[in-house]
Amino acid sequence: MELTLREITPADQNAVAKLIRAAFASPPTNENWTEEHAREMLLEWMHFAGFLGYVALEGPTIVGVLIGRLERWEAKRFFHLKELCVWPERQHTGIGSALLGHLERQLQQRNVAKLYVQTTRESTAHGFYRSCGFVTTEQLIVLSKPIPPGKNSSNGAVTNGTANGFATPLPAATARS
Template identity: 30%
Template sequence: MTISRPEADGVTIRRAERADVLAVVRIESASFPQPWPADAFEAFLGEPGFLVAVDPENRVVGYAIADVTPTHGGLLGHLKDIAVHPERRGNGVATALLGRVFTLMYTSGADSLKLEVRESNEPAIELYRSAGFEPLRRVDGYYADGEDAIVMLHDLDG
């Protein structure tokens, strides 16, 4: 288990463990209209890019999942999922998780980090813009309910 220094809002960011999955699933369900199932999170256990933010009582208050994919020109980081418990939003937890993801992806050799976000998720889009992501393109009907996604990209070298 890797523990790091406390971040924003008194949270610590570490790699996810099996015992964290139920809390992650609950946050996912409270955050998204089409949440990932528990087995999707279990598949990422042991991966360095499955991170949780825990409070001083070791309760999971947020999480992020990211990985690195080879591309024709190098390595691309992909932020697959990130969420913070609704009661803990607005206190820097997501920003702290993003910062850790940036570092992890950069040290893994990625030149940039991409993500997809629902076009209607304005708070997330604003968070990503403030963290240095730029909109790249729209993907029509990306989500199962037909909503479009905005693909955003963050240059990790700059």
């Protein structure tokens, strides 16, 4: 079946949430995503400045999704690839490569200097990205710190709330030392 690529729209959120849940619930990640959590993550990213997202369709069915955002650093623009997901039974068929190739062409038109993604060394995604020309940036590390839940914590989301009930992320702080 022919693959069609197009920009993601708000009308895609339910189908994309199902896809994200299915992709992350499958081996090797086996994560406990719900459709609600996936939809919330998608909506948060769709509201970021510089958001870009694309879906891959076979007929009317969304079989892949790619989301991320443009970022400015000094005189350059980078793209942070947040997620690239393909339905588990459709993985290894070229859908992810097609989405990534489409993204790269879009980024060239926008004069983006670099595309980056974060993944674990043990994941199958690591091998996929390396086969697509990504290289490990040895001088960078990822640091994390667990934050204990607050008194009013229900789902761990950090939001500033909105009148329409959709969560929006708080602005990121930049640390300078």
